[in-house]
Amino acid sequence: MTELGFEPIRPPYVVLNDAPVGEGGTEDLLGTAETARNLAELILASRAAAPFTLAVDARWGMGKSSLMRTLSSTLENNEPDAVSTVWFNAWTSARADAVEGLIKSVLFSFDRNVVRRTVRGLLRRTQVVGALRAATLVASSFFGFAHAVDEIWRALALDAKSRNEIKAVVRDMAQDWLARGGKGTNRRLLVVFIDDLDRCADDRVFAVCEAIKLYLDVPGIVFVLGCDQVVLGQAVGGTAGAQYLEKIIQVNYPIPAPGEEEAQRLVNGYVEHSGTAHLFDDSMKRLLVERTGRNPRRIKRLINSFVLEHRLNRSWDDLGAKNLVKVVLLQHFYPTFYRNMLSGTDRDPVREFVDYLVFRGFVRQHSEGDPLRWRRLFDAVKLAPPSEDADGAELEASLAELEKQLPVEFPELAGDREFVSLVESLFVDSVEWQRLIQQPLVSQASSFAGPRDLRRLRVLWIDDYPDGNRWPIDQLEAGGAKVESVTDRAGALAALSRLRPNVLISDVRRGDDDKAGFTDLAYLRDNGLYGGPAFFYCGQVTPARVRAAKQLDAEITNDPGELLSLIDESA
Ligand SMILES: Nc1ncnc2c1ncn2[C@@H]1O[C@H](COP(=O)(O)OP(=O)(O)OP(=O)(O)O)[C@@H](O)[C@H]1O
Numbered sequence: 001m002t003e004l005g006f007e008p009i010r011p012p013y014v015v016l017n018d019a020p021v022g023e024g025g026t027e028d029l030l031g032t033a034e035t036a037r038n039l040a041e042l043i044l045a046s047r048a049a050a051p052f053t054l055a056v057d058a059r060w061g062m063g064k065s066s067l068m069r070t071l072s073s074t075l076e077n078n079e080p081d082a083v084s085t086v087w088f089n090a091w092t093s094a095r096a097d098a099v100e101g102l103i104k105s106v107l108f109s110f111d112r113n114v115v116r117r118t119v120r121g122l123l124r125r126t127q128v129v130g131a132l133r134a135a136t137l138v139a140s141s142f143f144g145f146a147h148a149v150d151e152i153w154r155a156l157a158l159d160a161k162s163r164n165e166i167k168a169v170v171r172d173m174a175q176d177w178l179a180r181g182g183k184g185t186n187r188r189l190l191v192v193f194i195d196d197l198d199r200c201a202d203d204r205v206f207a208v209c210e211a212i213k214l215y216l217d218v219p220g221i222v223f224v225l226g227c228d229q230v231v232l233g234q235a236v237g238g239t240a241g242a243q244y245l246e247k248i249i250q251v252n253y254p255i256p257a258p259g260e261e262e263a264q265r266l267v268n269g270y271v272e273h274s275g276t277a278h279l280f281d282d283s284m285k286r287l288l289v290e291r292t293g294r295n296p297r298r299i300k301r302l303i304n305s306f307v308l309e310h311r312l313n314r315s316w317d318d319l320g321a322k323n324l325v326k327v328v329l330l331q332h333f334y335p336t337f338y339r340n341m342l343s344g345t346d347r348d349p350v351r352e353f354v355d356y357l358v359f360r361g362f363v364r365q366h367s368e369g370d371p372l373r374w375r376r377l378f379d380a381v382k383l384a385p386p387s388e389d390a391d392g393a394e395l396e397a398s399l400a401e402l403e404k405q406l407p408v409e410f411p412e413l414a415g416d417r418e419f420v421s422l423v424e425s426l427f428v429d430s431v432e433w434q435r436l437i438q439q440p441l442v443s444q445a446s447s448f449a450g451p452r453d454l455r456r457l458r459v460l461w462i463d464d465y466p467d468g469n470r471w472p473i474d475q476l477e478a479g480g481a482k483v484e485s486v487t488d489r490a491g492a493l494a495a496l497s498r499l500r501p502n503v504l505i506s507d508v509r510r511g512d513d514d515k516a517g518f519t520d521l522a523y524l525r526d527n528g529l530y531g532g533p534a535f536f537y538c539g540q541v542t543p544a545r546v547r548a549a550k551q552l553d554a555e556i557t558n559d560p561g562e563l564l565s566l567i568d569e570s571a
């Protein structure tokens with residue numbers, strides 16, 4: 001409630017759907033229409049050369065289906081009488097047999113009379129059909145188109161020998177269909193769009209390619225394949241696969257990543273549609289573009305994470321959507337830094353980073369200093385600050401000492417313009433902020449793909465705040481590992497003989513002791529109590545901590561996904 005007693009109006013941020021351009025209200029923001037026009041002209045001008053296959057090649061979510069949909073409607077609008085298009089979704093097509101599904105889709109595209117004449121032709125070739133099938137063929141040609149196509153297929157697919165007839169029959173049908181249309185530049189053309197081939201299992205990919213090559217390689221048909229060729233090449237088998245694909249695909253159109261201007265237009269369009277335009281400044285938009293590899297789907301997903309978070313996480317209301325959107329950007333693009341923010345200590349990495357920047361700028365660029373802020377930072381890491389009249393060499397030495405105690409990623413982040421601008425603009429001076437940044441966002445992002453069989457593992461986990469370890473513990477247990485949590489050295493000693501752990505995970509700081517984890521593992525190692533693999537899982541990874549862990553023959557991370565992968569590798 002505001003002072004006036006009104007509930008503040010919640011801006012109507014909306015989720016962006018993932019429909020390809022032209023569907024679900026998705027508007028073309030990348031000049032896909034123009035590319036489609038050019039490709040349509042190419043196809044139409046080359047129609048006498050059909051059959052051929054054009055591949056629309058791009059990585060996941062870069063706009064293959066969008067371009068294919070637009071190309072399909074451009075072709076049909078250009079020449080509604082001559083051009084027919086048909087879609088075959090290799091992935092979602094329900095038929096178990098992809099070859100059958102694809103060939104039938106093509107047969108369905110020819111008109112009734114062509115199909116009827118084919119039935120008659122087949123009837124004459126009784127060696128193909130057999131007397132019994134002949135009767136059903138006659139019946140089905142009266143009972144409807146779909147039935148007739150089904151019967152043609154069944155007649156042909158009856159035995160392996162007659163399968164050889166398929167191409168001949170399809171060729172006859174295509175020729176018949178072509179002859180019924182215009183000539184020369186008005187010649188008929190059937191464009192078959194096959195989307196999502198790269199999502200299919202290897203044998204299905206192979207079957208579809210074989211269908212194109214063996215059965216459907218007939219005049220008048222052009223195939224447009226939507227796929228990531230890297231994935232497709234792997235599906236049909238390494239280098240040999242690439243050569244095989246060259247036989248199937250004659251023209252390859254790789255969709256380029258959007259250029260600078262296009263990418264800007266895309267992001268502007270998306271934030272506009274989702275109602276979030278006022279929350280993103282130019283630098284944040286640049287982050288969205290560059291950190292997603294200019295991938296439209298990734299950009300949408302990121303904006304959607306914010307919209308979801310804003311709906312579900314009401315505690316952000318007071319600090320505002322502007323800060324929340326920045327935290328979401330940090331979570332996705334700077335996960336290590338974001339995890340530092342959640343580390344649950346009384347230190348605030350955002351403020352520490354900004355203080356560090358000021359000191360670094362003073363040492364390196366002789367920018368204005370602020371001794372008060374350095375003192376705060378040096379105090380936090382328990383180092384003596386440089387004296388007020390320190391010379392250049394002393395300041396450099398202080399900076400080097402400081403960096404050993406700060407998170408490993410700080411020096412690199414200091415050179416990242418977008419990151420600096422994001423962090424400098426965060427609202428940090430409030431208790432509310434301190435409380436909020438320590439709560440994880442609703443939508444957690446993790447890269448861990450799931451453990452292998454971990455039943456061999458007996459994990460001892462030492463941490464005075466075990467609550468933060470719920471997710472990795474669940475994952476370990478899901479893999480079959482036995483996990484026991486204790487909060488201190490005494491607990492660990494008691495658990496050792498009972499559990500006989502073969503993996504040890506520990507925090508670093510416990511209570512006021514900044515090095516408790518290191519001292520305890522050293523104790524266990526020195527007394528021959530535990531010699532197995534050990535991992536430190538903590539909020540901040542600093543160069544000093546990395547060195548200390550290495551001395552104990554242990555790994556250190558603040559990424560739960562990485563922790564699990566490390567354990568998985570050692571298992
Ligand atoms: N020209 C465009 N303008 C605006 N948004 C676009 C454009 N092209 C693609 N997109 C958006 O990008 C996302 C991915 O597009 P699309 O589904 O066409 O990609 P794809 O390469 O087919 O993906 P997949 O690899 O999953 O098959 C969709 O949300 C779509 O709306």
Ligand SMILES: [Mg+2]
Binds near residue numbers: 064065195196
């Ligand atoms: Mg697609």
